[in-house]
Amino acid sequence: MLQAKNITKWFGEGEAKTYALHDVSFEVNFGEMLYIVGPSGSGKTTLLSIISGILRPNEGSVTVLDKDLWQMSDSDLADFRLYTLGFVFQDFHLFKKLTCKENVAIPLILQKKPMDEALAAALKELKMVGLERRTELNPNRLSIGEQQRVAIARAIVTEPTLLILDEPTASLDGETGKRIISFIKENLLNEKRAIIIVTHDNRIYPYASRMIRMEDGRITEKAGNLDED
């Protein structure tokens, strides 16, 4: 469903020019949970931003559902993120002054769905991630693991075809991390959706369908089908 071809991205010009990505190509298919792993500074977040329509690559192309992402207008890119993509930021970026339910409803509100409909859908997603008793609280009253689940609920409330999570287990303890990934795999992965996870955390590697390893802005290893449970 997504093809990235020969992506190159650099920052700065002249002396200060540094390459964040070098000729990176990969693809993701429906029903897959793709891991992107690699050391800090290897370009993982940069790559995610490029395939999410946030950061324009210097070279190369990204095709999602047969559409060339970087040929779209800014407004179409925003719509792409709003309707096709679900994103869980590394530090969640939940609205502190809103309730969990309102937080989760935001993407639907941006889609101009009526408020009550958006809130009802948010409630449903919060139930799904097991937070039905936290819906009226502000997110900063929740544990990190619970906030993570609110962020996931917000990412999936629009039923996106592509779900992207940046370091989803970084701030969780090992057990909680494993539990959340297995939850994602069992409940959120399906034949109409692809999931991309960026992680350092080798405890959750076993859940990947496929993995690509990055170093210094290049893909150094593509490991197929780790999916053997």
Add this chain to the structure above:
Amino acid sequence: MTGLLQIALKLLANDRGKFFTLIVGITFAVVLMLLMTSLFAGIMQRTAANIYNIGAKVWVMDPSVNTQTDNIPMPDYILDVVRSIEGVSYAVPMYSGSGLLKLNDGRYQAANVIGIDDATLFGRPNMLQGEIADIYNNDAYIAIHDSEFSKLNNPVLGSTFEVNDYRGVVVGIGEALMSGLFGTPTLYTTFNRAISDLPQMRFTITYILVEPKNVADVAHIKQTVSEAGYLALTQKEFIKKNTHYYMYQTGLGTNVLIMTVISFIVGLSIAGQTFYAFVLENIEEFGALKAIGAKKQELIEMILFQSSVVGFIGYGLGMLIAMVLIALAKYRLANYAALVTFQSLAFCFLMVLAIVAFSSYLGIRRVTRIDPFDIFRG
């Protein structure tokens, strides 16, 4: 209200501290600006009290007159000139001057004496006590029941006093439509008694009050009077001239202006700064909205809506507080000069809009510069 604006409102209102500070800042500025401008309007109105009270449609005066209290006499022939102008229905002389009274208790008190035309009594006050016809009695004066009335020792019908060593007797108490500003009581008498009782220069007519046949004649009257070397002004123009003098030729206008500007700047900086802090505090959330797929336009709408909400609440509260303060002050102090005019209200509203625009501009500039990539990188 769209869902996004509801969210914008919740973000704002749930930040109690800043929401409160923003409203207080704007309210404070509105109260100050409204009080200053109302006080100014009130004072200006008071300085023109006699122009309102006499009520003539057209006033003829010496061109050097700046305010109604400049009593510059004109020669008698001007009255004939004015009377002979086509379109003048009638024209009467008026005397305005100040007299020194010696009251019953031996105290001296300066008073403003108005002499109205003997034949027509044009410009006469409404009588609270006594009959207007008694103004023709010997030594008759009418005391005006304005806020300075007590300075005449609260006279009753029959009370006597001396005006420049002439005897005066109160034959009536007249109503003041508006009190003056200058703290002197007002007495009405006939034009002839005024010029015989009060010390005079060679000329005696201070103003000529004109009733034009109709409004269309005013231009012609003004023109002819000006050819004779004098000035004819409508009531409105005279009030304006009077106000202009105090506004620009005395420190009054400048001081009020400075105070108003300071109030505005205080409101502007409190609101601008707090709102900017509010936007900064939520900057990651705004960035996250952008990353999720909010368009620039939508973020701008949110910010404009938030700042307008505090602007309107602040304006409403400020207006309410200022009016209550003025009403209380008027209730306690009969002489308190403050007038909430439509102009003051509109002016304050524009100032609030300026504060809202400035705050929004700061916020919008910040929000549109967020790069969602920074949100991704954390």
